[in-house]
Amino acid sequence: MGETRKWVTMGDVAARAGVGKITVSRALRTPSKVSPATLEKVRAAVAELGYVLDETAGALSSQRSRIVGALVSTLEDSVFASTVRGLTEGLSEGGLQLLLSATQYDPETEAALIPTILGRRPEALVLTSADHTPAARDMLNRAGIPVLELWELPDHPVHTAVGFSNRAAGAAITRHLVETGRRNIVFLKVDRTHDARGALRMAGFLNESAGLPGSQTHHVPEAPGATAPDYGAQGLREILERLPETDAVICTSDIIASGVLCEAQRMGLEVPGRLAIAGFGDFDISGDSGLALTTLKIDGYAIGRRAAELILAPGAMEPLRIDMGFTLVRRATT
Template sequence: MQKKWVTMGDVARAAGVGKITVSRALSTPEKVSPATREKVAAAVAELGYVRDDTAGALSSQRSRVVGALVSSLDQPTFASTIRGLSEGLAEGGLQLLLGTTQYEPETEAELVSALMGRRPDALILTSSDHTLETRALLTRAGLPVLELWELPESPIYAAVGFSNRAAAHAVTAHLAETGRRAITFLTTDRPHDTRAHMRAEGYTEALTDLVPGHAPRILRLSPRAEATGPEYGAEGLAQVMERWPDTDAIVCVSDALAIGAFCEAERRGIAVPGRLAITGFGDVPEVGASALGLTTVRIDGHAIGRKAAALTLAATAGEALAETRIDMGFTLARRASS
């Protein structure tokens, strides 16, 4: 099937008016008579006409499009960030184009290149692990580039996030303070998941500082395309208890893994928190006090998205950036699982 876009000329012929009149009816309807507006509106509805904004973008140097690349669409925490970002951008008349990198810098590079072809007003990324070519491209482009969920030392433009290392340190310290000693960190083995690596570092630092004589135990699960977070968590708990049967606490890299570990512990008759404490990361609804009651790190993903949108709107309006690293913080939500 050959693609044929309905043009403004098609609308003009159907309405029996000129193209300039159609343009005015759509852009400045107050300058056109009610009868003409009705004819144009009827033709637009009948033909299914959609305005082509590319010409306007070329003349104004503004596409009014913002590209966002997230590491994964499987995690509710990212979903809340995208919701906040979309809401904030819409208030400023900007549209959001969304893609997912699956934690692969090479995939990010391809998507960044594709988005740049749309001449976006800004780019939003949920990773600071870029290929050298991608970083050079983004730096040369001079666009507002916001890196979310992390706080890199040298952001391309600005970063909005929190310290993943400090958050994992805090939850591990909580377990140590409650008497846990044989604490294991459970994660997935993705080489470019910088947040997971920083959380592992925070766990290691806390364990070294607060539980002398107990070496860090980190179990990394090989990722599979078809596996879900809870599946990783269930498999991980089984492997942890087989490898280190004296484990009395598990720090999970995400709530999804913590849910799976919790359910597997129940299936095995392992008392939580009596025999084993389990913690997560993210505070998704399923782990709250009214659900599983898992101790976790609470991150306000929606607020991160709204802040990113506000910075984007300010940047596209030509306002100067007051700071390049905005720390949104985190909260340790202590619940029944620890």
Template sequence: MNRKWVTMGDVARAAGVGKITVSRALRTPSKVSADTLEKVQKAVMELGYVRDETAGALSSQRSRVVGALVSTLEQPVFASTIRGLEEGLSAGGLQLLLGSTRYQPEKEALMVSTLLGRRPDALVLTSSDHTEDTRRLLSGAGLPVIELWELPEVPIHAAVGFSNRQAGRDMARHLISSERRAPVFLRTERASDTRADMREKGYLDALEGHAPRIHSVPPREDQGGPDYGAEGLAQVLQRWPDTDAVICVSDALAVGALCEARRRGIDVPGALAVTGFGDIDVAGAAALDLTTVRIDGAAIGREAARLTLAACDGEDIKGTRIDLGYQLIRRATG
């Protein structure tokens, strides 16, 4: 196996110029005469040369890489955010280094340190419950950190998201104002899902005299798929048989709960309302037609990319908090 890479020196020799000229021809073509540019491009094509970005990163002290950590890649919640982010970054010449923390703070700490090893120009996180280690690493590294999908009071650096608490409150209020008397908040049990915590708080805010009913499904592996929703609904109905509304912390859970309700022949929304969170693509599908909170994930990603590029251009983004809001989508299930 040919494990030798073509280097810039090889290209320079083939084109009959100095390597620095090759570097310029590739990175800032305007600073090179049309004649040389052509020679270099020809040599690059012939040799199949691909610039070694790691070497470039070392000497320029700019890696042109942005590290991104999402809480989950299994569930499609963040799919559109990643897409928006990736599009925005690559338009600005930055590359995305993606990782998943699976809602585990220890895994986050590990991944942050792994990412920092690649000396990224910035970091984007959708996980916000950081361990002490993580915080120390992040502040020590002194690079822009952008938190997504929430708006902490005091972001590490900058944040792009919306108020999970308000969204949770709005959803609960909506159900209560449509005469639901015993709404339950259904979530998976995760120590460090701060978004779920905030939505739960919002639910509590809205209760006004109704009894708080919160049920957590213990996750088996660390997923959060529809299976848990089905299981969760079963447990909820056993615990509180008079439940007439289930506010699920995510669409995935809601899909599962909805399916389970139908399987049991429960009239949705007549006897039971089911709502989700996120508006993932299956949520709107006709057989489900789920009432949910829509989050414009792609917009969050795009905004994050914009901020990142600004920060890489030297702009100070410390303290920026961008609220992109949410939208309650009322469909057939409540």
């Protein structure tokens, strides 16, 4: 490194180019408002000095942070990661950057993170959950910026929602199993304290399977250190012990389903002959080259992209409720 170099300022660039500061600002922000000759001089000075516009100062004077905050439940799940990519790509077209944090599925953590994000004066706030503490809800309401809840369609969104009906999703996968002849379907659920989406899908299952006495839910307690496939494998063993008639298992994620599928193979159960397995999310490994898992596909990228569009649109403060739907992908496990 060497000396602790101070940042070059716009004034330095202006002096170097022989123009006023404001012209440098215009050259960088709105090049069309500067004559080609001046633009060239400024660009040369910028390049020589290695100047980079200071957004911290720009944000203050223009009262526009050019930042959008995002609170995702977790990044270690490719579905949300796709949403983040969609958001980032979409927002970058409008010159906005994403300030990201993860709540680890905990509303209290979310509530603690909201002020730290709001402190950056974001122009919008995106959340991948609709489960907020009262304090969080209050902060979101007072923030005075568009708030977008993704991956759900809550009855009472804070502001705008872009997602799909988890209840309908749970019903759809159940219907598919019923239509393919299954009668003793078990919905495998990991009991997390905060899993509103999983609970809604389970509700959809319960509603759809109401007439099937052999269909039930099975709960696996959350355990520290356990991975999603562990829950699947353990769940399957318990299910077959408790409900040996079971002919189909619905999981709340493909990763859990991978545990069910691999355990079934180890037990010598024929899939889908003896047991059908359905997942959720359509991850890479679920494709035909991999586990060939029947699953519900949600286009997380599209959700993020759509959210970005809404933020950049002129009437972003208008509340909306957008259903992005889902797709049933039938593969070899049903």
